[in-house]
Amino acid sequence: MGPLSLLLLPLAAALAVNAGQLSIQSPRFTVLSSDGNQLRTEQISLSKKAKEPVTLGPTDSLKLTFQVKEEGGEGVQPHQTFLRFYDETTGEEGIQPVKVTASGKAKFDFNMARPPASLPPSGAAPLKVSLILGSFVHTPATVELFDLVVPPSLSAVHPDEQTFHPLPEIQHTFRPEQKVPPKAVSAVFTGIVLSPWLVLIGLWGYLQPRVPHLFSLSILPFTVSLGALEALLLWYWVELRLGQILLYGAGAAFVAAVTGKQALVSIGEHRTGRK
Numbered sequence: 001m002g003p004l005s006l007l008l009l010p011l012a013a014a015l016a017v018n019a020g021q022l023s024i025q026s027p028r029f030t031v032l033s034s035d036g037n038q039l040r041t042e043q044i045s046l047s048k049k050a051k052e053p054v055t056l057g058p059t060d061s062l063k064l065t066f067q068v069k070e071e072g073g074e075g076v077q078p079h080q081t082f083l084r085f086y087d088e089t090t091g092e093e094g095i096q097p098v099k100v101t102a103s104g105k106a107k108f109d110f111n112m113a114r115p116p117a118s119l120p121p122s123g124a125a126p127l128k129v130s131l132i133l134g135s136f137v138h139t140p141a142t143v144e145l146f147d148l149v150v151p152p153s154l155s156a157v158h159p160d161e162q163t164f165h166p167l168p169e170i171q172h173t174f175r176p177e178q179k180v181p182p183k184a185v186s187a188v189f190t191g192i193v194l195s196p197w198l199v200l201i202g203l204w205g206y207l208q209p210r211v212p213h214l215f216s217l218s219i220l221p222f223t224v225s226l227g228a229l230e231a232l233l234l235w236y237w238v239e240l241r242l243g244q245i246l247l248y249g250a251g252a253a254f255v256a257a258v259t260g261k262q263a264l265v266s267i268g269e270h271r272t273g274r275k
Helices: 003-017 183-207 220-238 242-272
Strands: 020-032 038-043 061-070 080-086 093-097 105-111 127-134 141-149
Touching: 020 127, 020 141, 183 220, 220 242
Parallel strands: none
Antiparallel strands: 020 038, 020 061, 061 105, 080 093, 080 127, 127 141
């Protein structure tokens, strides 16, 4: 075998594989009403397109029968067989597989009350129905069958469609601004808060001639601890929470008690003349 023969082998093999041609025999459709009455039945002509399209009502059903054969041979079973529904106006299409027996016989039916999911959305224009045959050992074939008129598709309503509607405008109700008491009332209560310090300053003025060491290291810490307690109360008013003021106040009160006791001891020692 020469080099030329080797080069022609793949071509010869491809021609041998695709030598068989597929065709369909005795294609027929039948339109039935919901009660089983036959409304229309016709043999499908592959050479001449039917003048009137096949029309289905909302509850009608369609039955399609045919046999796939190899030209000049017996019935064969293609590897793939599909019905194609195509809407030329919208470009929508649907593909529905069809089961074919080993002898090539096939039957397909569907009810418009429960149409197949592959049926595309339909409008005013009819759907072009064609048969697609695919095979590994035969040349694939596409056969135009008929035009199909079905009821227009209803607009699908999504289950969450209501959630996308505009909602009523939310009306916020804000609390009124905090009422501020009159300045006179605020001044009175400020005086009440500061009155202990006024008393303390008065006592300082009274005790200083009698207690020369009023600002000694033994008495001054007590005065500072009292100031810390007042500062904690002010801090609680503007920022601190109850738990925090109780914790910090307990510590400051303990320091005030210790330093206050030391201050009393120091004053007592001074008045009795002890060092």
